[in-house]
Amino acid sequence: MKTITYRDALKEALAEEMERDDAVFLMGEDIAEYGGAYKVTDGLFKDFGKDRIRNTPISEAAIIGTALGAAVTGMRPVAELMYIDFTAVGMDQIVNQVAKIRYMVGGQLDVPLVIRTQGGAGRSSAAQHAQSLEAWFVHIPGLLVVMPSTPYDAKGLLKTAIRDDNPIMFIEHKLLYTEEGEIPEEEYTIPLGVADVKREGEDITILATSRMVLNALIAADTLADEGISAEVVDPRTLMPLDKESILDSVRKTNRLLIAHEAVGRAGFGAEIAALVVREAFDYLDAPIERVAAMPVPVPFAPVMENFVIPNADQIADAARKLVRYEI
Numbered sequence: 001m002k003t004i005t006y007r008d009a010l011k012e013a014l015a016e017e018m019e020r021d022d023a024v025f026l027m028g029e030d031i032a033e034y035g036g037a038y039k040v041t042d043g044l045f046k047d048f049g050k051d052r053i054r055n056t057p058i059s060e061a062a063i064i065g066t067a068l069g070a071a072v073t074g075m076r077p078v079a080e081l082m083y084i085d086f087t088a089v090g091m092d093q094i095v096n097q098v099a100k101i102r103y104m105v106g107g108q109l110d111v112p113l114v115i116r117t118q119g120g121a122g123r124s125s126a127a128q129h130a131q132s133l134e135a136w137f138v139h140i141p142g143l144l145v146v147m148p149s150t151p152y153d154a155k156g157l158l159k160t161a162i163r164d165d166n167p168i169m170f171i172e173h174k175l176l177y178t179e180e181g182e183i184p185e186e187e188y189t190i191p192l193g194v195a196d197v198k199r200e201g202e203d204i205t206i207l208a209t210s211r212m213v214l215n216a217l218i219a220a221d222t223l224a225d226e227g228i229s230a231e232v233v234d235p236r237t238l239m240p241l242d243k244e245s246i247l248d249s250v251r252k253t254n255r256l257l258i259a260h261e262a263v264g265r266a267g268f269g270a271e272i273a274a275l276v277v278r279e280a281f282d283y284l285d286a287p288i289e290r291v292a293a294m295p296v297p298v299p300f301a302p303v304m305e306n307f308v309i310p311n312a313d314q315i316a317d318a319a320r321k322l323v324r325y326e327i
Helices: 006-020 044-048 060-072 084-088 091-098 134-138 151-163 211-225 243-253 268-283 302-308 312-324
Strands: 002-005 024-028 053-055 076-080 114-119 144-146 168-173 180-183 196-199 204-208 230-234 237-239 256-263 289-293
Touching (some): 006 024, 006 180, 044 053, 084 134, 114 151, 134 144, 144 151, 151 180, 196 211, 204 243, 243 268, 256 268, 256 312
Antiparallel strands (some): 196 230
16 A cells, blocks of 8 residues: 555546556646646646647636547547536536437447546635535436545546546545545556445444545544544445445434535435435434535635535534434
């Protein structure tokens, strides 16, 4: 095993897949010589050249449309959108073209397209550069959605995504790029649709996504000091979703707390709550609770930004109240 940052884990995955398959290429704004806004592609231009590391104009619709054309004609593009907020500019291409074209031609075309982007707050990026919009894409039939929280998951899932014949939204988090973790020296992949129990527990299940997984683990440490055993489950892929792992955990702990950075209203957590109510209601000893962002645009001021985004203390407090039934 070796220790590596989330950023470098992604870079390794891209490099290895480009070496393995000549059909894989990257495209996006400033990803070549500059190495990308968050430096994930830094150095790849030198290794693979301008034909496979392609800078694009500042047009998300053009990036996605071009990537789709390449995908349906035999290539395996990885298109980078600098911020998930900018997917709104390319939404027609993503929702009405990328997600639907295979269905509209009766399955005659594969769409091996990965759209890499990042979301989340924490850097005073303000309202138009700090949103968590994953629920938009989970809602769209034809799209797969991946949200890795660790370097190990980021590398393994990205390699799998690039090899898959379906369009995939691969959503990173801007505050995870410098996080470190262990990965194997040898090649590995992680299948889509398989959740990971990041910490075993008995008293409550905390299901968390992306950066909230790290906060959930911090909260679990705090709760352990108080005699509360929290199980932390990371779905890793929101679509396909590993329903059985989630249900198995809830059936064990009899309580469920969902934590995500997106706004709570109509967020992904609501889908998880609906699943558990439908499939494991009789196992619940307390209502399902959610910890999520406030329903306001993300503020620029750090104090205000921290106020609206959930944190480890809020997760621990919500879990504590559920276990003690102080609700």
